[in-house]
Amino acid sequence: MRIVIAECSVDYLGRLTAHLPLATRLLVVKADGSVLVHSDGGSYKPLNWMSPPCTLTEVAPSEDEAEEGVSNVWIVQHAKNEDQLRVRLHQVLHDSEHALGVDPGLIKDGVEAQLQALLAEHIHTLGEGYSLIRREYFTAIGPVDIMCRDAEGHTVAVEIKRRGDIDGVEQLTRYLELLNRDTSLAPVTGVFAAQQIKPQARTLAEDRGIRCVTLDYDALKGIDNAESRLF
Structure with a gap:
């Protein structure tokens, strides 16, 4: 350059x-x-x-x-x-x-994979008594970001986005329709989690019985994990 x-x-x-x-x-x-x-x-x-x-x-x-x-x-x-x-x-x-060399590309902080890992680690963020089944739960139409159970033991599918829009709600809706055909999982409810959720997406999600959760990335990073403390 x-x-x-x-x-x-x-x-x-x-x-x-x-x-x-x-x-x-x-x-x-x-x-x-x-x-x-x-x-x-x-x-x-x-x-x-x-x-x-x-x-x-x-x-x-x-x-x-x-x-x-x-x-x-x-x-x-x-x-x-x-x-x-x-x-x-x-x-x-x-x-x-100046010879800058090959650029490694932009590494974003707070991307969906990192949000997914943090939410899986602190699954109780979704509610008291929630427990993790697994991340990247495979289905015939793609992986569900997080599968977990609520306090009553019901299955919950979680779709995570940095910015939640209508497409994300539609994606989660397709997952729910497929998952609820599996008698070992049904009834499966949905959680649409994002750092920002557009009003139209929130309206559509709530109309379909999908719960919306706004994620605070900095708070998730700073959650104190008692199990990892020495004292």
Whole structure:
């Protein structure tokens, strides 16, 4: 990755035209060929950019550009169309290159698998007397996140989502219809558990007799497990 901080102006030519007047900006040239132009505001979104595949060529400024104080010109040309990004650099304040290597990808905290593990460990969160049957309970149409029993010994199927929407309720409904055909499990009730549950999903779930539970991920992580304490 190449990182350049420079006083520059930028013009985008092609399917549309856009102009950024002279100012100090951050220019990012990534290994995949993309070029991004950032200001010191606007959060993560660049002011302008060229997506790959594209090539960057550095050329000397024209006479008119040199008279205006331009020291170098970047021409970023898209490989599949006529779109072009033209960056006129007046003064370069910083220019460095860094090999970042292969990125391992984004690892999210609080994803469904982690929520499932925490809720299974603290199954009493669903109610006093609840006990775990197993996680990832296999069915012919997919695994149920958690199967457990309530205080009366009735089977409960739990579907876990980070954000609960109507699709999640429909998924749990299909599981319940199938599970209730098994006389060794029936009657099976459902719990729809998520960090956030949309109002439409809650309405649909309650209409179908499915209980909704909002999960507090931080609280689940911080639950004191007496069995794991030495004192």
